Amino acid sequence: MLALLVTLPIAAFIAILFGAPARLTAIAASAINLALGLYAAITWQCGCWTFSLPVLAKPSLHLAFGFADGMSAVMILLSVIVTLAAVLSGKAPEGKEKLYFGSSLLISAGALGAFAATDLFFFFAFHELALIPTFLMIGMLGRGDRREAAWKITIYLGLGSMVLLAGLVWLANLTGTYDMALMVKAAHQVDPASQKGIAALLLVGFGTLVSLFPFHSWAAPAYASAPAPVAMLHAGVLKKFGLYGLLRLAIPLVPEGLQFWLTPLLVLLLGNILWVGWVTISQKRLDSMLGNSSVMHMGYIFLAIAALIAFPANPLAQSAAVVLMFAHGISIALLFGLADRIERSTGTLDLQELGGLAKSAPGLAFLFGIAAMASIGLPGLANFSGEILVFLAAFKSYNGTSGLGPVQITCILSIWGVVISAVYMLRAYRKTFQGPSVAATANADDLTLADRIPATLLIITLFAVGLYPNLLLNLLK
Amino acid sequence: MPAYYLEALTVTLGIILLMAETFCSCKGKSWVGIAAAVGLVAILGLTFTAIGPEAKPTAAWASWPLWNFYQFDSLARFYKIFALVTTLFVILLAIDFRSILARFTDTPDSEAGTGEFYALPLFACAGMMWLASAKDLAGAFVSLELVTVTFYILVAYMRRNVGSLEAGVKYLILGALSTGFLVYGIAWVYGATGTMRLAEIANCLPHLTNTTPLLFGIAFVMIGLCFKIGAVPMQVWIPDVYQGAPTPTTAFLSVGSKAAGFILTIRFLEPFLASEVTRGPILTLLLILACATLLFGNLAAIPQTNFKRLLAYSSIAHAGFLLLALAAWKPETAISEGSIKVVSFYLATYLLMTLGVFFVLAQVRIQRDGETIHDFNGLGKSNPALALALTVLLAALAGVPLTAGFIGKFMVFSLALDAQLWPGIVVAFISAAAGFYYYFNVIRAMWWRDSHNAPSLILPPISKVCIGVLTIAVLVCGIWPQPIWSLLK
Numbered sequence: 001m002l003a004l005l006v007t008l009p010i011a012a013f014i015a016i017l018f019g020a021p022a023r024l025t026a027i028a029a030s031a032i033n034l035a036l037g038l039y040a041a042i043t044w045q046c047g048c049w050t051f052s053l054p055v056l057a058k059p060s061l062h063l064a065f066g067f068a069d070g071m072s073a074v075m076i077l078l079s080v081i082v083t084l085a086a087v088l089s090g091k092a093p094e095g096k097e098k099l100y101f102g103s104s105l106l107i108s109a110g111a112l113g114a115f116a117a118t119d120l121f122f123f124f125a126f127h128e129l130a131l132i133p134t135f136l137m138i139g140m141l142g143r144g145d146r147r148e149a150a151w152k153i154t155i156y157l158g159l160g161s162m163v164l165l166a167g168l169v170w171l172a173n174l175t176g177t178y179d180m181a182l183m184v185k186a187a188h189q190v191d192p193a194s195q196k197g198i199a200a201l202l203l204v205g206f207g208t209l210v211s212l213f214p215f216h217s218w219a220a221p222a223y224a225s226a227p228a229p230v231a232m233l234h235a236g237v238l239k240k241f242g243l244y245g246l247l248r249l250a251i252p253l254v255p256e257g258l259q260f261w262l263t264p265l266l267v268l269l270l271g272n273i274l275w276v277g278w279v280t281i282s283q284k285r286l287d288s289m290l291g292n293s294s295v296m297h298m299g300y301i302f303l304a305i306a307a308l309i310a311f312p313a314n315p316l317a318q319s320a321a322v323v324l325m326f327a328h329g330i331s332i333a334l335l336f337g338l339a340d341r342i343e344r345s346t347g348t349l350d351l352q353e354l355g356g357l358a359k360s361a362p363g364l365a366f367l368f369g370i371a372a373m374a375s376i377g378l379p380g381l382a383n384f385s386g387e388i389l390v391f392l393a394a395f396k397s398y399n400g401t402s403g404l405g406p407v408q409i410t411c412i413l414s415i416w417g418v419v420i421s422a423v424y425m426l427r428a429y430r431k432t433f434q435g436p437s438v439a440a441t442a443n444a445d446d447l448t449l450a451d452r453i454p455a456t457l458l459i460i461t462l463f464a465v466g467l468y469p470n471l472l473l474n475l476l477k
Numbered sequence: 478m479p480a481y482y483l484e485a486l487t488v489t490l491g492i493i494l495l496m497a498e499t500f501c502s503c504k505g506k507s508w509v510g511i512a513a514a515v516g517l518v519a520i521l522g523l524t525f526t527a528i529g530p531e532a533k534p535t536a537a538w539a540s541w542p543l544w545n546f547y548q549f550d551s552l553a554r555f556y557k558i559f560a561l562v563t564t565l566f567v568i569l570l571a572i573d574f575r576s577i578l579a580r581f582t583d584t585p586d587s588e589a590g591t592g593e594f595y596a597l598p599l600f601a602c603a604g605m606m607w608l609a610s611a612k613d614l615a616g617a618f619v620s621l622e623l624v625t626v627t628f629y630i631l632v633a634y635m636r637r638n639v640g641s642l643e644a645g646v647k648y649l650i651l652g653a654l655s656t657g658f659l660v661y662g663i664a665w666v667y668g669a670t671g672t673m674r675l676a677e678i679a680n681c682l683p684h685l686t687n688t689t690p691l692l693f694g695i696a697f698v699m700i701g702l703c704f705k706i707g708a709v710p711m712q713v714w715i716p717d718v719y720q721g722a723p724t725p726t727t728a729f730l731s732v733g734s735k736a737a738g739f740i741l742t743i744r745f746l747e748p749f750l751a752s753e754v755t756r757g758p759i760l761t762l763l764l765i766l767a768c769a770t771l772l773f774g775n776l777a778a779i780p781q782t783n784f785k786r787l788l789a790y791s792s793i794a795h796a797g798f799l800l801l802a803l804a805a806w807k808p809e810t811a812i813s814e815g816s817i818k819v820v821s822f823y824l825a826t827y828l829l830m831t832l833g834v835f836f837v838l839a840q841v842r843i844q845r846d847g848e849t850i851h852d853f854n855g856l857g858k859s860n861p862a863l864a865l866a867l868t869v870l871l872a873a874l875a876g877v878p879l880t881a882g883f884i885g886k887f888m889v890f891s892l893a894l895d896a897q898l899w900p901g902i903v904v905a906f907i908s909a910a911a912g913f914y915y916y917f918n919v920i921r922a923m924w925w926r927d928s929h930n931a932p933s934l935i936l937p938p939i940s941k942v943c944i945g946v947l948t949i950a951v952l953v954c955g956i957w958p959q960p961i962w963s964l965l966k
Contacts, residue, residue, distance in 0.1 A: 054959075055956065055957055055958065055959065056884075056958055056959065056962070057959070057962065058812060058813050058814045059812065059813055059814075059891065060812075063956065063957075099861075121878075121887070124878055125878030125879045125883065126878075126879070128877055128878040128879070129878065129879050132868075132872060132877065135917075136868075136920075136924050139921065139924055139925040140857070140924050140925060146925075147921075147925050150921075150925065151921065154917055154921075155914065158910065158913040158914070158917070159910050159913075162906055162909055162910045162913065163906075165890075166890075166902075166906050169887070169890050169891060169894060170894060172891075173891060173894040173895065
């Protein structure tokens with residue numbers, strides 16, 4: 001019963017509204033959800049997890065949850081892991097615990113609902129449900145010029161969702177059903193002319209949600225000012241909704257339409273990797289650097305999607321996209337969580353004002369170092385498994401006689417992105433943790449046990465997937 | 478029970494309350510409102526036992542000539558329930574709004590002038606209920622006038638308030654103008670077809686040799702109806718009148734009057750849309766009206782700073798969506814709902830969201846003495862629960878999923894896609910995106926801006942219950958809309 005996974009955070013949210021201790025309830029609900037999610041992901045093939053409740057007779061709508069394939073299982077796993085880490089590592093401002101933890105739970109419920117939904121209507125609806133607390137939290141509890149950032153993300157994602165909705169309704173109209181499995185079966189009903197239009201709408205709509213260049217400018221300021229759990233949940237989990245949607249709906253339903261837009265997509269994803277990568281290097285604050293880096297890494301997942309568009313029946317590309325989504329989700333959540341911890345103990349995230357933090361907080365430096373290495377794509381950590389699979393997938397149907405295709409050229413160019421991310425990550429690490437201590441870092445306190453638990457949870461996941469990617473790949477079979 | 482008892486009972490209740498209010502020397506007047514509300518609940522219960530002549534052909538009343546003017550089907554029942562529920566909430570809102578009413582009708586501490594405000598909506602309600610059953614243009618016109626004349630009084634009710642008086646004059650003049658259009662159009666329709674009965678009009682349509690006079694008449698009737706539903710080209714009165722009228726009247730206008738206009742539009746257009754002869758031009762006209770209304774309502778709403786005025790533009794915008802559903806005309810089939818039911822469903826969700834918002838607005842007006850978006854600043858800090866409810870309601874108006882508003886918009890879009898009304902779909906999407914912007918502007922004010930120590934609002938019990946009920950209904954219908962559909966069966 002996957003519905004349980006979705007309703008548990010909502011029930012906890014309501015309990016918090018009515019006065020249950022906010023932090024404790026949130027942690028308990030997330031921990032139970034983690035156990036439940038793990039169990040569900042392992043046994044997803046049993047068919048015992050489907051849930052369906054008729055909502056509307058004409059057109060036939062169901063509040064339905066289930067595992068369409070292993071991809072849903074991986075995404076649900078990602079959601080429950082990051083949720084627990086987010087509520088464990090978040091520290092609510094005085095008197096705002098209800099709002100802080102309640103909203104985090106709602107975001108989690110929305111993400112879980114979207115990944116578990118098998119009905120188009122609720123697939124879209126649950127994502128929107130998660131967005132509203134995101135907007136409110138950034139606007140109310142964020143840092144810096146939070147109102148500007150929050151308004152920007154509201155407008156961008158609101159418009160993006162509208163464009164997306166247009167594409168989805170069009171698609172449902174052509175296939176005549178809202179059940180996503182039946183839609184895929186009716187894929188032949190989508191005529192080539194409509195395919196182009198729908199593919200454009202879906203690419204822009206989902207693309208805006210995933211911060212595809214040039215619709216990305218909401219992301220870095222929003223993550224920079226968002227409270228830690230929101231940044232972790234949005235960058236780590238919710239943003240993957242767009243990629244998940246492209247893989248789940250766009251690829252099987254409008255393959256020819258996507259083919260038509262392949263070249264623009266390749267150019268845009270290079271914009272993500274190279275242009276935004278370049279922008280990331282010049283960031284002066286740790287939080288906006290992380291925000292930009294998360295935009296940049298989306299480029300690799302888009303590369304996997306492009307490889308899947310260019311060479312249909314490329315299971316490697318699908319696995320690559322899913323593994324990288326998972327790896328990026330875990331690593332960016334870890335980075336945002338630790339960055340928040342740095343700010344709490346030093347009072348600043350400005351790279352100019354930091355330095356030598358490794359002396360006063362060696363534990364923090366060690367964990368942040370691992371997270372940074374993961375983000376760069378060091379072998380042994382999950383992101384490496386994902387990125388290498390992406391590069392392999394891009395060269396899947398390469399043969400020496402015909403020369404390099406557009407996808408291969410894009411891949412070669414985007415490998416430079418690894419160098420770029422090494423530059424900005426190591427630079428930020430050096431400026432934050434190494435060198436002589438400065439006023440802000442001299443007396444900074446190190447991680448406590450409570451801080452280590454969520455970080456360790458995420459790091460173990462990174463290592464597990466990095467050393468043995470079959471953990472995920474087996475789920476995808 | 479024969480269906481027309483419902484209207485008779487409503488009017489009787491109104492007359493009794495008016496008399497009782499006049500001859501009672503008591504100081505407080507809110508008991509009139511409570512009596513009216515109780516009466517309405519009772520009548521609401523009776524609607525489920527009401528039957529038409531088809532259900533009991535042997536009864537003496539079943540053969541009365543009244544049934545030439547009056548019909549009772551599931552649609553009529555739905556819109557009667559709609560009118561009763563709206564009136565019920567409006568009267569409850571008026572009870573909580575009485576301090577402002579008192580201030581602008583008599584001396585501030587005397588409620589002497591407020592009594593009629595509870596009884597008059599009952600007459601408008603009876604008119605709306607009769608409209609739902611209209612099958613004859615003459616009868617429809619009379620009941621429409623009953624609604625309009627009552628509103629002339631309700632709009633200008635706060636006679637010591639310049640804004641209310643100005644609104645009253647504007648409503649009167651434009652209302653009279655639109656009535657002129659309507660009667661003129663009905664005359665042309667009568668001239669072209671030789672009958673006022675809608676069923677007979679349908680029969681004589683295939684025999685028409687020249688449809689131009691008929692279409693001319695239909696166009697004029699549509700202009701008259703656009704006044705009621707608040708659509709372009711008769712939308713100019715809406716912002717000023719909504720802003721000036723007492724808040725319960727505004728709520729009544731934006732929900733009750735609009736729904737009455739739509740049921741009449743549906744009843745009037747149904748025979749013409751069923752016929753091949755007239756369908757094409759009417760659908761084109763509807764599509765043009767829908768696009769113009771959507772664009773006007775949504776784009777003009779963006780720069781508004783007064784919340785009540787914003788709601789006026791929002792009401793125009795929703796009329797545009799409803800017209801789009803009509804322009805994508807589709808009879809009901811086994812697998813999809815037809816335009817009529819989608820319009821009715823949309824109106825029902827609109828009722829829940831809009832009335833909820835007006836309850837909140839009325840309390841802000843009373844306790845913070847202002848109606849601008851600015852006056853909602855910091856509501857998230859001072860009244861988190863109320864701000865949460867208003868956030869849900871506004872998100873529903875914007876069409877955010879998992880709220881009732883989304884399902885309504887979603888059905889309209891599906892219809893428009895089915896009919897392949899591409900210009901309408903593009904305009905509707907732009908409008909929906911604009912709507913997202915201006916509704917969230919208010920949400921932003923509530924949660925992100927500081928109120929500079931404005932006191933927290935204290936909700937009177939009636940408002941508290943009504944806001945709670947409406948908000949929960951909006952959420953429940955967003956996930957499980959079946960109850961509304963079953964009312965339509």
